[in-house]
Amino acid sequence: MIGWDVIGAWLCAAMVVWIYSFVYRDNVFYKIAEHMFVGTAAGYSIALALDSLNRVLVSPAVRSPHTFWSASWHYVIPAILGVLMFTKYSKKYYWLARYAVAVNIAVGSGLALRTVPIANIVRQITATIVPLWGSDPVKTLNNWILVLITLGGLTYFIFTTFPKKAEGVKPSLTYLVYRGLYYIGIYGMMVGFGALFANTIMTRVGFLISVYLIYIQPQALASAIAAVLTAAAIILGILRKR
Amino acid sequence: MKTFRSVLIVSLILLAIGVVSAVSWFLRVQLYTTRAPFSAFIMLVVLLAAGYIFMMEARGGKLFPVRKIRAFDAIEEAVARSVEMGRPVHMTFGFGTISSAMAPQFIAGLGVLSHIARLCGKYGAKLITTLGVPEAIATAEEIVREGYYSAGRPELYDTTYNVRYLTDQQFAYASAVQATIFRENVGANIVVGPFYAESLIFMEAGNMVNAFQIAGTARETQIPFFVLVADYSFIGEEIFAAGALASGDKETLASIRGQDVGKFLAIVLIIMGILALLLPGLKGFTFVDILNWVWKVG
Numbered sequence: 001m002i003g004w005d006v007i008g009a010w011l012c013a014a015m016v017v018w019i020y021s022f023v024y025r026d027n028v029f030y031k032i033a034e035h036m037f038v039g040t041a042a043g044y045s046i047a048l049a050l051d052s053l054n055r056v057l058v059s060p061a062v063r064s065p066h067t068f069w070s071a072s073w074h075y076v077i078p079a080i081l082g083v084l085m086f087t088k089y090s091k092k093y094y095w096l097a098r099y100a101v102a103v104n105i106a107v108g109s110g111l112a113l114r115t116v117p118i119a120n121i122v123r124q125i126t127a128t129i130v131p132l133w134g135s136d137p138v139k140t141l142n143n144w145i146l147v148l149i150t151l152g153g154l155t156y157f158i159f160t161t162f163p164k165k166a167e168g169v170k171p172s173l174t175y176l177v178y179r180g181l182y183y184i185g186i187y188g189m190m191v192g193f194g195a196l197f198a199n200t201i202m203t204r205v206g207f208l209i210s211v212y213l214i215y216i217q218p219q220a221l222a223s224a225i226a227a228v229l230t231a232a233a234i235i236l237g238i239l240r241k242r
Numbered sequence: 243m244k245t246f247r248s249v250l251i252v253s254l255i256l257l258a259i260g261v262v263s264a265v266s267w268f269l270r271v272q273l274y275t276t277r278a279p280f281s282a283f284i285m286l287v288v289l290l291a292a293g294y295i296f297m298m299e300a301r302g303g304k305l306f307p308v309r310k311i312r313a314f315d316a317i318e319e320a321v322a323r324s325v326e327m328g329r330p331v332h333m334t335f336g337f338g339t340i341s342s343a344m345a346p347q348f349i350a351g352l353g354v355l356s357h358i359a360r361l362c363g364k365y366g367a368k369l370i371t372t373l374g375v376p377e378a379i380a381t382a383e384e385i386v387r388e389g390y391y392s393a394g395r396p397e398l399y400d401t402t403y404n405v406r407y408l409t410d411q412q413f414a415y416a417s418a419v420q421a422t423i424f425r426e427n428v429g430a431n432i433v434v435g436p437f438y439a440e441s442l443i444f445m446e447a448g449n450m451v452n453a454f455q456i457a458g459t460a461r462e463t464q465i466p467f468f469v470l471v472a473d474y475s476f477i478g479e480e481i482f483a484a485g486a487l488a489s490g491d492k493e494t495l496a497s498i499r500g501q502d503v504g505k506f507l508a509i510v511l512i513i514m515g516i517l518a519l520l521l522p523g524l525k526g527f528t529f530v531d532i533l534n535w536v537w538k539v540g
Contacts, residue, residue, distance in 0.1 A: 019417065026424050034417045041411030045376075088380040097380040101340070104377045108345020115343060117282035117289075125508055126530045129515030147516065154509050157479045159308045160499040161506075189477065193466035200463065204439075 016211060017229045024236045053079075124150075149192075152185025248298045252291040259287065281533045285507065293500025300496035308498055313456050313474035314484045317354070317432065320454040321361040324429030330368035332428040332453070333358050334444070335435030337374025337408075337415040344436040346482065347460050351435030352381060353485030353494075358432060359389020366395060372422055373407045374415040416440035423447040433457040433472075434481055437464045445471035458484065 018033035057075050060068045081103055087096040128150045130143040155178060163175040171179075300306060324331045335351025338344060355371060362369040369389075371382055383405045390399040408418040420443050423431055431448035433441070434457065441457070441464040448455045449471060457468035458476025468475040476484055482501070486494040511533070518529035 022420065022424075026421065030421070034421050037414045038409050038418045041409040041414030045410050085377070085380065088383070094380070098384075101377055101381050104339075104341040105345050105349060107341040108339075108343065108348070111341075112343040112346055113286065117286040118278050121285050121504065121508060122279050122282045122533055125511050125515065126533050128512050129519070129530050131519050132516060147512065151509055151512065154505045158502050158505050159311075159483045160306050160495075160502050162309050190469070193469055196463060197466035197470060200466070 013225070017233065020230050021233045024233050145188075148181075148184050149188030152181045152183070152188055154185070155181035156185035156189070245295075245299070248295045252294065255291070256287065277536070279534045279536055281535065285504070288507065289500060289504045292503040293497050296496040296499040297493045300492040304496075305492065306496050306499045308483055308487055308495060311476070311480055311484055311487065313458060313476045313480065314487055316454075316456055316474040317358060318361055320430035320432065320456055321358065321365055321367050323454050325365045325367045327429045329429030329453075330370050330426055331358060331362055331430045331432065332370045332372065332423055332426065332448075333432045333434075334372045334419055335375070335378075335433075336437055337410050337412060337440075338436070339410070340375050340377045347436040348375060348378065350460075350481040350485030352378065352385060353488040354432070354434045354481075355382065356385045356389060357488030359386045360393060361389075363390040363393025363395045363398065366398065368398070369404050370422065370426055370428065371405045372415075372419045373405065374410050374412075374419075376407065376410055379405065379407050412438060412440060416443045419444055420447040423453065424451055427451050428453050430454045430456070433459075433468070434476060434484065435459065436461055439464075442467045442471070 015033050015036070018029040019037075021027055022030045056072075057079055060072060081100040084096045084100040087093040128147060130146060132140065132143055132147060134140045134143075163172065163178050165171045165175050296306065321331055333355055335348060335355060336344070340348050359369060361367070369386060371386060373379060373382055383401055386404045387399050387401075390396055406422070408415050416439075419440070422428075423444065424447055428448070428451060431444065431453040433444050433455075437444075437459045438461070441459065445455060445457065445467060455472040456474045456476075457472040458481040459465060459468060460478050460481055462478070465475070465477055469477065479501070483498055486498050489495075515529045515533075
């Protein structure tokens with residue numbers, strides 16, 4: 001008797017292989033997996049949204065209207081904004097949808113404003129205030145690198161005020177300092193990006209291994225077939241590229 | 243006179259904050275969180291005030307030139323190249339919800355979309371915008387339509403072709419965008435906004451069809467992928483500058499000057515803090531302690 005868990009494992013393994021098959025080229029199996037994935041995700045989002053609307057607004061408003069209107073009346077505002085979104089289908093009133101979008105963007109910007117000054121400004125500044133002298137030469141060097149790259153990065157991202165060098169004129173000290181910090185900033189960032197890249201790739205490979213570990217446990221045969229097919233798809237993809 | 247008015251307005255705002263603070267203290271209401279340093283609030287006020295003043299100056303006619311951003315200049319080249327090759331231009335600006343802390347990046351992405359739409363109208367290119375943000379569908383449609391109409395090419399606008407909402411679920415969106423890039427054989431793949439693990443998937447799909455790739459995000463963990471794979475990339479805050487440049491609006495460009503004030507402030511505070519380490523602490527109260535000081539009210 002084949003249970004749902006076995007069918008699920010097979011379907012899961014097949015979907016992984018079908019998605020991987022894109023490495024070779026676009027094909028019908030990838031299209032099946034893609035459309036199933038997108039359709040399921042869209043359906044899931046709609047179900048979640050409707051459930052949330054029901055739990056927060058409709059159900060409380062219908063079951064206990066007195067409590068709702070006294071304590072949670074403000075939920076009506078986002079509901080109205082949500083309805084305004086649908087006016088985009090009207091040629092006459094489509095502009096009303098802009099208000100809903102504007103409120104959404106304003107809320108998002110407000111949320112960003114709440115956290116950015118603490119996390120991205122104050123904490124970063126205090127973390128960069130380190131002694132540039134000391135008895136430990138390694139720590140001192142580390143601190144110099146930290147401070148120079150931070151100042152360089154900040155200089156790189158200054159867009160509207162920058163010293164210019166006139167043709168045939170000796171560059172000013174301000175210009176030299178600016179260019180020096182600018183290059184320290186860009187090269188320092190590149191080194192950081194390299195480290196981040198390597199770190200992320202290691203994490204992704206870890207995910208890949210964990211996916212296969214899942215298959216190994218319930219169905220050894222399914223996992224073996226999936227691994228072989230995936231390897232074949234990757235090899236074919238590499239050969240095709242050459 | 244206008245500067246005086248701006249300073250007056252900022253002073254009034256600061257006065258209002260002071261009054262609210264005093265009232266909250268009197269009523270024993272906790273207005274400020276006791277976990278956040280007060281310096282963060284001061285900086286927020288200073289940056290908002292600086293941005294406001296510069297925007298007012300721009301309204302008065304003052305221009306704030308922004309330094310050259312190569313990735314931004316390359317957008318026109320990418321669109322023109324796509325037209326020469328007879329292939330469409332693809333643009334996407336991320337997935338999720340616009341009412342999150344990623345909103346500024348979505349706005350920057352929409353600004354770049356506006357620029358691309360205008361260029362597509364100018365050169366007669368087909369534009370495909372894939373979306374993962376349901377709230378932005380109406381805005382994206384309007385921006386693309388405006389781009390084609392303002393260039394005098396309304397016949398090129400087709401809502402269902404130009405703007406395609408996929409889903410707000412990360413990897414479903416990623417797989418659909420990847421397939422769109424490949425199946426439509428796009429000539430340019432422009433990706434600007436907040437991106438997560440799907441960034442490399444988009445870049446690889448663009449690489450498979452030999453598309454001209456321009457990408458940018460302010461999410462630090464994804465910048466390396468864009469820098470490595472794209473032909474041109476916006477690094478971090480460059481996407482906000484690009485959004486402002488794309489809008490062509492003097493006031494939006496002036497807001498970039500406001501952001502620069504924040505960076506100058508950070509540089510000055512770092513240098514002051516390091517120099518202050520040379521001085522003996524005031525009963526153990528250092529410069530860093532001042533920045534980390536929390537104002538407890540109520």
